Amino acid sequence: MNTRNQSFRTVAIRQCLLAFAIAWSLAGLTSASADDTARTFKAGAFAIDITPTKFPVSSNGNMSDHQVTGAHDPLHARCLVLDDGSTKLAIVVCDSCMIPREIFDAARQKAETETGIPTSNILCSATHTHSAVTVAGVFQSEPEVEYRSFLADRIAAGIAQAHSQREPAKIGWGSASDPTQVFNRRWFMKSGYDLADPLDIGKDRVRMNPPRGSDLLDKPSGPIDPEIGFVSVIARDGRPIALLANYSLHYVGGIPGGLLSADYFGEFAQRIAQRLKATNVKPAFVGIMSNGTSGNINNVDFAAKSAPKREPFEQIQVVATSVADATFRAWQKIEHRDWVPLKSVDTEVELGVRRPDAEELAHAKQLLAEAGAGPYRDRRHVYARESVLLADYPATVTTRLQAIQIGDLGIVSSPC
Ligand SMILES: [Zn+2]
Structure with missing residues (x-):
């Protein structure tokens, strides 16, 4: 998932349905020429509220459907629009567990009509919070039909608002690390442990979410990815406009039943605003946390013999604070550039099911x-x-791959 070698660095953001995968590469791409620097780089950001207006609603993310009656904290579609003077692109991250492609396609089409940003230059994803509204049928949950069109309309409106707020800006990017919040969730077990598979007709090679602290844990079944890749946009006077981060963490949870929540993704947005002293700026600063390649990573330290007792939402705050602090330390060292070239390409690939x-x-x-x-x-x-x-x-499905270039930063995404 996260590939590395000496000259090429890759991080991935999951694109729910189901998410996206972003890769930052810092080598070999074009840099600004003298002519380019005469152009004005612009950026705008807007977080549009996507909390449902009617309850109860279905919330997926569990093994069975979950009806919720309210929201602990608001859900958002967090939109960032970048403009190098000739190319415009938009990145959107939604507080949702899984978003089917047709919702994003409808949103991107509408946003293109309203802003002129081509659909190929609009990258949309879900955070994969397990406490949002069902828009994809998952584990005995059925989509909220009315909310699906509401969501598509809101994403398009959020992109349009971010586009209308474009202003001369500087852009920078960097990489932080927080190995304290990411743990493998699939483990090899020692002999003596019964590795039944979900249908009890064979044997799995690993156990997902094994008993915590068990003496029968052998070793994790893969590496973790502690990297936090991030892009920062500031106004010419230094006022923060947005920070888009990516961390490979499934979600956190610890939310009481019956409530929607943006999980740590929403809390990170608040925390990073505080660290950047951007809680009261106008237009409002937009913090964004996207999901990386977290298929085998969650927030449970299975090897630990005991875990601290947490109140509801407390672990979300612990994780968000830790990740925001690591991001802020790295952010303080990055350079913000006056102008960089933008590029976006997408293609379709056919995958076997x-x-x-x-x-x-x-x-x-x-x-x-x-x-x-x-x-x-x-x-x-x-x-x-x-x-x-x-x-x-069907035996195969067609899916969308997308790549964005921001100066010598490369961002690659793929649905999962
Ligand atoms: Zn999940």
Whole structure:
């Protein structure tokens, strides 16, 4: 996921449906010429509220549907528009678990009509908070149909507002590290541990979310990625406009049932505004945290024998503070440039779908026949239902890859 060598550095932001993957590369791309520096670089940012106006609503992110009756903190689509004088692009990060492509496509089309930014230059993603509104059918949750069009409209309106707020700006980027909040969630186990798979028809090689502190933990099944890549935009007078960061952390959680929350992604936005002394600037500063390659990374230290007892939302604050502090320390050392060239390209790729084989499908159908009508609580029945649904998928799906160049910084994304 996160590839490295001596001259090339890569970070990825997940693009939910399902997210995006961003890669920062700091070598070999073009730099500004004398002619270029005569042009004006502009930026604008706006966080538009996407909290639903009607409750209860479905919230996905668990093994079964979850009806919520309010929001602990607001959900946002955080929009950043950059303009080098000839090329404009927009980056949007939404407080949502998973966003199907058709919502982003509708939003990007509308934003292009309103701003002239080509759809190919608009990169949209979800944070993957597990406490937002269901817009993709996941684990026994069904999409909130009205909210889907509301969300597309809001994303487009957020891009349009950020576009209208463009002002002469400087841009910089850098890399921080916070290894204290990222842990592998899939572990090799010692002999004696029963590695059943979700359908109990084979043996998994690793256990996801193993028992914390177990003597049977052998070793994590991969590396973690502690890097925080970030892009910073400031006004000509030094006033912060936006900071877009990327960290490979699934989400944090610790949110009481019945409430929506932007999780640590929203809290990071507040914390970084405080660190940059940008809580009261006009136009409002926009902090943005996007999700990296966090498939095998979460915030649970499985090797630890014990964990501190936390109040609801407390762990979110701990993580957001730690990541914002690390980002701020690195931010203080970066150079903001007067002008850099922008470029954005996208393409479609066809990916194979790993569908259940005949034996798995027959076993899944048998499990569901025995279980009767859902909703299901037993893990085997939940996965059996997913297997039956997955069997009806096409053999391949077409997905969008996108790359953005900001000076000699490269940002690459892919859905997951
Ligand atoms: Zn998840």
